[in-house]
Amino acid sequence: MSARTFAFLFAAPALVAAAPVQAPVGDLAQVQQHLQSVSSMTAGFSQTDRNNRVLTGTMTLKRPGKIRFQYQKGVPQLIVADGSSLYFIDYQVRQVDRWPIGNSPLAVLLNPKRDIAKYAKLNPTSDPRVVSIEVHDPAHPEYGRITMIFQKNASAPAGLMLQGWVALDSQNNRTTIKLSNQQLNGNVSDGVFRWNDPRRQGPRNR
Template sequence: MIWRRPIRPLALAFALAAPVALHAQAPQNDLASVQRHLAATQTMTADFSQTDRNGRVLTGKLTLKKPGKIRFQYEKGVPILLVSDGKSLYFLDYQVGQKQRWPIGNSPLGILLNPERDASKFAKVVPSNDPRIVSVEAYDPKRPEYGRITMIFARQPSAPAGLMLQGWVALDAQANRTTVRLTNQQFNLPVADNAFRFNEPRRVRR
């Protein structure tokens, strides 16, 4: 695969952190069910497929561990990494030797990584015609630069709180849309803390 670099890191961070909705008409208690699912999920691993607004697809492996740790490891040949060490979210571009950082508390990832966060203050259930789907949109009107995210869950009795996170769609502040789909989800298996370490990118000398 040939790596081309038209991905903007902030939009990427929103995309990978932002679960999005389809079209659902769900009961009022669905948001509480989502909160129970998030609280019951201490670790998760999954394969992900990310599609940007131009239709380009990247794949990789997602690893999550609460509190605050997440890693999006891209397929071989893609020299970028999105990772949180529990305090900060980092976007690493090894091709150009660039590292960018955001506090986890100021990131849309907070809804996935902080089980104590009250989703009812910034999220709502999105109506859908499919009773098997629960979609929750998160948006902070005080922070429009964070964009708008919506998580998509499927009802599945074997998953935590009866919900399986299927993926998300994200809209950044410039209305750029990114879709992430998850497969092979596994919950609450042991995950070592060193899974969230990373090598510092080396700055490219010109």
């Protein structure tokens, strides 16, 4: 995985059925309500990049502004947002890349106060149980775009459960994220989003 594509992480295209039927407009408001109702999430994830390389790990989210992608053992990389910036840390080459959170479509997951109606649209699906929204900033195409997939679930906040997303960067490189074993609104310590800087300390266990 390159630093260019790290900030754009998405749900399996298979979750969106092939024959399009326009989703109800009210679903966008339901997504907004869901995002505002979820303060934290932990989940397993499976990431597939443009070369069909698959990595797994654990995602931890705490709103506003914090997320961590802890990769499987043996992958010397880490993605963390600490509330203001999104970092890609490569412990093998002792490199850290930083982006402002607002410069990534992933910001839609991190800031529940943003009005998604201003920069998101519903994608058609043929399954009434699936809600798909595409997020991008027309003023900044270099930020890429993210399509989030939700499954309708009466027991979940606002009746939706995030299943994952598909991200496309400005070079049309696709990254797919599928979530599993989602746990919502649990107690998550801010310490989860701290990380060791390899530029000062060298490669080590995170």
